[in-house]
Amino acid sequence: MSGKEFFQNRYQQLGFTLKEVKLRQAIRINNTNAKDKNLIERLSGLGVQLEKIPFLLSGYWVAESKVSAGATAEYLLGLYSIQEAAAQIPVSLFSDLKGKRVLDCAAAPGGKTVQLADAMANTGGIVALDVDKRRLAALSNHLERCHVANTVVYLLDARQATTLGLKFDRVLVDAPCSGNYASDRDWFKNRTIKDVERNAATQRQILTSASECLTDRGELVYSTCSLEPEEDELNMDWAIKNLNLEIQEIDCHGTRGLTNVFGRELDASVARCRRLWPGDTQGFFVCKLKRRRKQ
Amino acid sequence: MKARAVTNFASQFGVNLSLNPELVVEKNGRFYFVNEALKPLLVRKDFFYAGVFLGKAKEGKFFPSFNLLSMLAQRGAHRIVVERKAAWLFICGRPILAQSVLQVFGSGKKNMHVLVLNEFGECLGFGRIVGNLNVKGGMDEVAVRNVSDVGDFLRRER
Numbered sequence: 001m002s003g004k005e006f007f008q009n010r011y012q013q014l015g016f017t018l019k020e021v022k023l024r025q026a027i028r029i030n031n032t033n034a035k036d037k038n039l040i041e042r043l044s045g046l047g048v049q050l051e052k053i054p055f056l057l058s059g060y061w062v063a064e065s066k067v068s069a070g071a072t073a074e075y076l077l078g079l080y081s082i083q084e085a086a087a088q089i090p091v092s093l094f095s096d097l098k099g100k101r102v103l104d105c106a107a108a109p110g111g112k113t114v115q116l117a118d119a120m121a122n123t124g125g126i127v128a129l130d131v132d133k134r135r136l137a138a139l140s141n142h143l144e145r146c147h148v149a150n151t152v153v154y155l156l157d158a159r160q161a162t163t164l165g166l167k168f169d170r171v172l173v174d175a176p177c178s179g180n181y182a183s184d185r186d187w188f189k190n191r192t193i194k195d196v197e198r199n200a201a202t203q204r205q206i207l208t209s210a211s212e213c214l215t216d217r218g219e220l221v222y223s224t225c226s227l228e229p230e231e232d233e234l235n236m237d238w239a240i241k242n243l244n245l246e247i248q249e250i251d252c253h254g255t256r257g258l259t260n261v262f263g264r265e266l267d268a269s270v271a272r273c274r275r276l277w278p279g280d281t282q283g284f285f286v287c288k289l290k291r292r293r294k295q
Numbered sequence: 296m297k298a299r300a301v302t303n304f305a306s307q308f309g310v311n312l313s314l315n316p317e318l319v320v321e322k323n324g325r326f327y328f329v330n331e332a333l334k335p336l337l338v339r340k341d342f343f344y345a346g347v348f349l350g351k352a353k354e355g356k357f358f359p360s361f362n363l364l365s366m367l368a369q370r371g372a373h374r375i376v377v378e379r380k381a382a383w384l385f386i387c388g389r390p391i392l393a394q395s396v397l398q399v400f401g402s403g404k405k406n407m408h409v410l411v412l413n414e415f416g417e418c419l420g421f422g423r424i425v426g427n428l429n430v431k432g433g434m435d436e437v438a439v440r441n442v443s444d445v446g447d448f449l450r451r452e453r
Contacts, residue, residue, distance in 0.1 A: 073386055076445040077417050101336070125336045133343075138452075140344045144360055145448050152329075152336045153344035164338055 002192035007181075011227065011277075014258060021182045021278045025069060026085040028111075029058040030118045030146055034079035042074055055253035059088045078146035083111045084183070086276050086284035089252050090223040091115040093288045094170050097124070103168040104128040105158035105210050106176050108135030110142035116172065117148040126151040127166065129158050158206045167215045175203040177224035177231050180283030200230040204238060211243045216291055220245065223286040227277070229261040232285035236273055237266040245289040247272045252286065301326055301349050304357045307408045308372035308421075309401050325351045361418070361445055364410060368418040373401030374410035375428060375439065382413040385420065386446040391439040396428050403428040409439060420444030 008018045027050070029036050036058055040050055047066030053059040062069050069075065070082055091112050094102075097119045107113045107128035116126055128151055130136050136155055143151055154164070158173070178196050181187040207222065214220055222239070224231050236257070239245050247269040257273030259266045273287040298314045305312035318334070320327050322342060329337060329346035337345060347366075350359040368374055377385065381395030391411060403409070403424060411419050422439035 071449060073383060073413065073417075073419070073445070076386060076448050077419075123332070125333045127336050136343050140348070141448055141451055143344060144348050144362055145445075147362055147365065149328075149330070149347045149362075150333060151344070152333060152342055152346070154339060155341070155343050166336065166338060 001194075002188075004188035006193075007188060007191075010262075013262060014229065016227075016277045018181075019278070021282075023084065023182060023282055024280075025062040026053060026083060026088070027060050027062060027069060027080045028056070028083045028088050028115060029060070029080045030078055030114065031058055032118050032121055033077070033147060034074075039074060039079050043072070046072060048072070053085050053088075056085065056088050057092060059083070059085055061085070076145065081111055081114055081142075081146065083115065084282055086225070086253075086281035087111060088115065089254075089274075089284065090172060090174055090221045090286050091119060093221050093250050093252060093286065094119070094172075094219055097170060099124045100169040101166070102126045102170040102172065103161060103166075103210065103213055105161060105171070105173045105206055106130055107153070108132060108139040110139035112172060112174055113139065113151060114142055114146045114148055117143075117146070117150055120150060122149045124150060127164065127168070128153045129156045129161060131155070131157045159202075159209050161209045162212050164213075166213065167218075168213050169215055169218050171210045171214050171218065171220040173203075173206055173210045173220065173222045175206055175222065175224050175231070177203070177226035178228055179225055180227045180278060182278035183225065183282040196226070196228045196230050199226070200228075200235055203231055203235055207235065207239050208243060211239070211245060211289075214291065218291070219248075220289045221286065222289065223284065225282055225284050227283040227285075229258060232275065233258045233261055233266055233270050233273060236270050236287050236289075239289065240267055240269065240292075244292050246292045248288040248290055250274060250286070250288050253281075254284070254286070257285075257287070300352050300357045301363065304350065304359055304363070305367055305372075308367050308374075308410065310367050310370045310372045312367070312370065319349070320345060324353060359421075359443070361420070361447075364421055365418045368410050368412060368416070371401070372410050373403070373407060374412055374418075375399050375403075376412045376414065376416070379414060382411075382419055385411055385422075385441060386444050388441055388444065388446060390425075390437045390441055391422065393426055393428065393434040393436050393438040396438055399428045408442070411439065411444070420447075
C-alpha cells in the first residue's frame with residue numbers, strides 16, 4: 001500500500017484534492033538580535049525583498065532575492081533564521097514563555113529551538129533532545145550563530161526524556177514524521193503505509209514520555225509535517241484517551257482537525273487541532289494540549 | 296582552570312573578563328558558560344551543548360566562539376570598524392586593507408589581535424594586525440590578516 005495513487009485516494013477521502021505546490025522560502029526574524037524594520041531595510045539594500053506572512057508574528061516570505069538568503073552577513077550574525085512558514089506556527093502557540101522551563105523533543109536541526117529561545121528572550125531554560133549526533137552538531141551551530149544562551153542539549157531519545165528527572169512548564173513535540181510531498185519531491189516513491197504506521201507508533205511513545213515530563217499546569221504542543229491522519233488526528237484522539245490530556249482551542253492558520261477519519265469517529269475536541277494542507281505552506285499539523293482538569 | 300583559557304584569550308584584546316568558574320563547564324575540550332537558571336538543567340555529565348559556547352581548546356591552543364568575540368566587543372576590546380565591502384570580504388576569509396578601516400578602538404599595534412566590526416557594530420570575527428591601521432585613503436596595504444570570521448558557519452556545513 002504505497003504510491004501516489006494510493007495516497008491521493010486517501011487525501012481525497014479526507015477532503016483534499018492533491019495539487020502541485022511550489023514552496024516559497026521563508027525567514028523568521030530573531031527579535032532578540034534584530035528589529036523587523038531595521039532588518040527589512042538592510043536586506044532590501046542587498047536585493048532581498050520580503051513579504052510579511054500574514055499569520056505569523058515575525059515571519060516573512062522571500063519575495064525576491066539577488067543573493068542567497070542563507071549566505072548574507074545578517075544571516076551569519078543570527079539576525080534571522082530560514083524557517084518554513086508552517087514550521088513557525090508550533091512555538092507561537094505557547095503562552096507566556098519568558099522565564100519558563102521548556103523541553104524540546106526531537107530538536108535538531110534547531111529551527112524551533114532557536115525560535116523558543118527568541119520567544120523566551122534567552123530567559124528560563126530549554127532542554128533540547130535529539131538522537132542523531134550529526135544533526136546535533138547542526139543544532140549547536142544554529143544555537144551559536146543565533147546567540148542562544150538558555151539551552152542545554154542532550155544526545156537522547158525523547159522516549160527516554162523521563163530519565164532526566166525534570167519537569168517542564170512547556171513541552172514541544174515536533175515529532176519525527178513521514179513528512180509530506182510538498183517538501184519532498186520523491187515522497188510518493190519512498191513512503192508506504194507501513195512507514196506511516198511505524199512513525200505513528202513512535203510518536204505515541206514520545207508523547208507518552210513527553211506528557212510525563214509536563215507540570216500539572218503545563219502546555220504541550222504537538223506538531224508534524226505529515227498529512228497522514230495516523231500521525232495527526234488519530235494520535236491526538238489516542239493521547240486524550242490515554243494520557244490524561246485535553247486539547248485546547250488555538251487560533252492559528254489552517255483548517256480544523258478531522259473528526260471523521262476513513263469512517264472512524266474521533267473525539268469532537270480533535271476539531272480544535274489545525275491541519276494545513278499543502279498550498280501557501282507545506283503540509284502541517286499542530287495541536288495544543290494541557291493536563292485534563294480534575295472534575 | 297577552565298575559565299583561565301577563556302580569560303587569557305580575552306586579555307589579548309585588552310579585556311579583563313571575569314567569569315565565575317562555577318558557571319564555566321567543559322565537555323570534550325569545549326567550554327560553556329551556564330547561568331544560575333540553566334544549571335539545574337545540567338543533570339547529566341554527557342551534555343552535548345550548554346548555555347553560551349565560549350570556545351574550544353585543542354593541542355594547547357584556544358579557539359574562541361563567535362559568542363565570546365561578541366562578548367568581548369561589548370566589553371571594549373581592541374577593535375576596528377570597517378566599511379561595508381571590506382566587511383563582506385572579511386566574512387569570505389579575506390584580509391582587511393588599511394583604506395577600509397573606518398575607526399580604531401584600543402591598541403592598533405602590529406601582531407596584536409583585533410576584533411573586526413561592521414558599520415552596525417556587529418562583530419564579524421577577529422584578525423592579527425600586520426600593517427598600519429591608521430592610514431585612511433588610498434592605501435591598499437593589508438592591515439589585518441583574517442584569523443576567524445562568521446563565514447565559518449557556512450564552511451562548517453560543507
